Amino acid sequence: MQYQQEQDYTKKLDAGLWRRLIGYMKPYHKHLIAIMATMAVSALCDTIFPLLTREAIDTFITGGKTGSRAWFVLRYAGTLLLQTVCIFTFIRLCGKAELGINRHIRKLAFHKLEELSFSYYDQTPVGFIISRMTSDTSRLGETVAWGLVDLFWSGFYILITTVAMLMLDVRMALLVLSVMPVIAVAAIWFQKRILSSYREVRKTNSQITGAFNEGIMGAKTSKTLVREAANCQEFSVLTGKMRSSSIRAAVLSALFYPIVISLGSVATAMVLRRGGAEVFSAKGWVTVGTLAAFVQYSTGIFEPISSIARIFADLQSSQAAAERVVSMLETEPEIFDTPEVVEQFGDSFNPKRENWPDIRGDIEFDHVSFHYSTGEEVLDDFCLKVKAGQTVALVGETGSGKSTIVNLVCRFYEPTSGVIRIDGVDYRQRSILWLQDHLGYVLQQPHLFSGTIRENIRFGRLDATDREIEAACRAVDAEDFILKLEKGYDTEVGEGGNRLSTGQKQLISFARALIAKPAIFVLDEATSSVDTQTEQKLQAAISVALTGRTSFIIAHRLSTVRSADLILVIRDGKITEQGTHAELLKQKGYYYTLYANQFREEGEKRSWEALAEV
Ligand SMILES: Nc1ncnc2c1ncn2[C@@H]1O[C@H](COP(=O)(O)OP(=O)(O)O)[C@@H](O)[C@H]1O
Ligand SMILES: [Mg+2]
Incomplete structure (x- = not known):
């Protein structure tokens, strides 16, 4: 069995693509800007806390002063409150943006699907379209709402923390910053490998979905070909592959965080050693408060560095989804009306x-x-x-x-x-x-929408009355079987009409076309799946339906075409x-x-x- 292969995207991050994608999220731009603003404020608060700690230690503990405590507490509480409000707001906004972006992109994509021509559907497998519409769009919503925004937060946090450290004490700041490249390199090394394992997982996953799909669609055929054992064998190879790549990804992720934390601790240790020595030396240039602030900065700054690496990896892996969704949104229908039309x-x-x-x-x-x-x-x-x-x-x-x-x-x-x-x-x-x-079209493989028989026929003409619907069914000799169904006209036909036989679906879609009173009628082997008797009865209905209309009939049984004006x-x-x-x-x-x-x-x-x- 051959499955549709998930394409491999090992390309570099494509900023233009993300910009185009963000362009599609226009209604959410305000949201995204608000999120970034609240995140920036929250990051600013994060940088202020160590400064407040420093002040507290230097003033109240080592300085031995007692005054203005209330003022200090007020500022501390104020910053805390501000940050709490910001965090609450951006989490809420992110959640809203994620869902909203999902919905918006799905709407755009659905709109596009309605617009695209038959030729697109000839070339594009249904499974491909469905996964574009579902998993790719939700992935994008998630990446944009959380990932891009997290990236912004991390970048901003690193920047202002660095500035704060440099302002406090250049030498100690350089000490902390010297560990940063090491962490960056480690993070990139790990994320690359984690990313490629996840990519492997996803590739296998889409093969498994494909296998499921074929297994379900081809269940009957597999049985008649006695392929069950072989299919199971192939499936088990796939799941085995999925398992081993998932484990690899998990092991790498599990190693990554302890390593980042250890490297971060090295920075903290260096700060403590160097700064501590200074604090206790006679002409020490570092106060206890500054040392405490540096300890906080050095432990805080590595988390955003590692998350930047993770977000880049995330973006890179979502890039494939972005590419597919954008390419779908940018597909032009082959058949379209000119601007003048x-x-x-x-x-x-x-x-x-x-x-x-x-x-x-x-x-x-x-x-x-x-x-x-x-x-x-x-x-x-x-x-x-x-x-x-x-x-x-x-x-x-x-x-x-x-x-x-x-x-x-x-x-x-x-x-x-x-x-x-x-x-x-x-x-x-x-x-x-x-x-x-102005077309009435009855196909050999008619499609009904989920809903009742009545609703399906009414798709032909939305303002058709119940009486007209019933008359149309009588005309195509469908009423007998409809009334025998449990709920008559209000029977649910199931997805794609699969609770009815092909012949019954043909009759319903015939009634649906008839009720639209089209100027041009097309019957493409429309009666191929009804029995000869029904077809003969339909014959009368057809000739009534077709009078006064230009019509094309394609049929194998020549009895159907005998009375045509032109064969x-x-x-x-x-x-x-x-x-x-x-x-x-x-x-x-x-x-x-x-x-x-x-x-x-x-x-x-x-x-x-x-x-x-x-
Ligand atoms: N969607 C399609 N894409 C590519 N080729 C097609 C498609 N539909 C039909 N064909 C090809 O066009 C030819 C005519 O097909 P068709 O008009 O469906 O024949 P008929 O209806 O007489 O059986 C066939 O060779 C068929 O393989
Ligand atoms: Mg045909």
């Missing part, structure tokens, strides 16, 4: 319906060529004129290009060359929504025969053979059934 007719989210022209339904393919972005030419110089109200049937072998033709009509894809005109106008001069609002036989993206049923039979070509074969099979089946009944 949007100006006139609006876009999908803000349509200007008042400017929309009426649609008649004349459709013309004018020397259209087309290939999918991954494949070779499907249509080559294809020409076709369909008059409004005509029913066109497409027949031909699987893969001959029938669905491609109707997908082009629906503007799910656009011609690579040539023009498709609707009512005489290149459809790219109208908005996508205008066309798709096209498609072979390798070309029309090889065309005409009405009677005309094509006369031609005695491919259609004739196909029909004769099916007719014989149907005939045989019927005589068998007749025999069985005897």
Whole structure:
């Protein structure tokens, strides 16, 4: 089994990428600035405390003075209160920003997904999109809200502590600072290794998710192929790998903190030794208070140094998520309306319906060529004129290009060359929504949304009444089975409609298309999964539904297409025969053979059934 490999990102930190990402978080910029401000104040308080300690020792203990204690206590308490308020505020703001940023990016991403064309979904696996939408976005929210802000705090803290130390005593300050590079090097060394182990963990994790996904989706197939044992074996190798890389990461993290603390203690020891000697020497240049302040500074400053290393590693590892989310947000749909068209007719989210022209339904393919972005030419110089109200049937072998033709009509894809005109106008001069609002499309693999049957049908036209919904179901002969369900029209269909059979889903999606009263109707093997009897009943409904509408029917059972105004036989993206049923039979070509074969099979089946009944 091959799993979609998580790409390896060993690149350096890409500041431009983070800047772009932060640009996307515009509504939260104020939040982020407020967070940084409160953090700065809190870091400032952290630097003030040792100074207060110094003052207390030098004044009240070694200085032996008694005055102004109240004033001192007031300042100490005030600083403490200020810091408490700041910490409370920034934790609250960070939490809010994290959730808000998550939601905001998800909204942007979902918006983008609605906008992207079919071709994006052809090339991008669903699992990829889902993990972009869920784990990547939450990771980014976390990194930006806590990581970037923590980075700011640490940097600011180191800076002002350094300044405070230098102002207190340059020689001792240099002593403390001399340990800093050592800690920085150690931190970088460890974080690099921790990062690469985590990367390994995540890579394996995404392989495991992939394996789960395939295991679930392919459960039935695995059983029929007797692959269970082999699959389990492969899965166990993956989990083993995950375990060993997780342990490595944990061991490294466990070693890292004690080492930083030990190095920090070395600095404290040096300060104590040097400063202590000075305190007790005759012309000592260090007071006890200053020494105490330095001890506090030297123990305090190493935590932010190690956390800067950790945050950089974090940013580096989230960079992959950032890259994927940003690249998704920046993907441009392949099919889009030009600015002039949007100006006139609006876009999908803000349509200007008042400017929309009426649609008649004349459709013309004018020397259209087309290939999918991954494949070779499907249509080559294809020409076709369909008059409004005509029913066109497409027949031909699987893969001959029938669905491609109707997908082009629906503007799910656009011609690579040539023009498709609707009512005489290149459809790219109208908005996508205008066309798709006038389309009824029933697919071979219909998709229902989770919700009730009634709600699903109402998606066709939101203001449809219950009566209209029921009439539509009756028209497509779906009412019988719906009423047999426990809750009738209010039965939940499950995710993707998976509590119904494919045939039932086809009937519902047919009713959904019907209720929209579309000008153009497309049935792409829409009745392939219903039984012959239902199909015959549907036949009547179809012919009623299609009158007055331009329609395309793709069907394998030729009984369905017999009454079409125009039947096209498609072979390798070309029309090889065309005409009405009677005309094509006369031609005695491919259609004739196909029909004769099916007719014989149907005939045989019927005589068998007749025999069985005897
Ligand atoms: N989304 C797609 N991406 C790439 N190639 C495709 C896609 N859909 C169809 N094709 C290819 O285009 C050709 C025509 O397919 P299609 O129009 O679906 O045929 P039909 O509906 O007649 O069975 C086939 O060779 C098929 O492999
Ligand atoms: Mg098809």
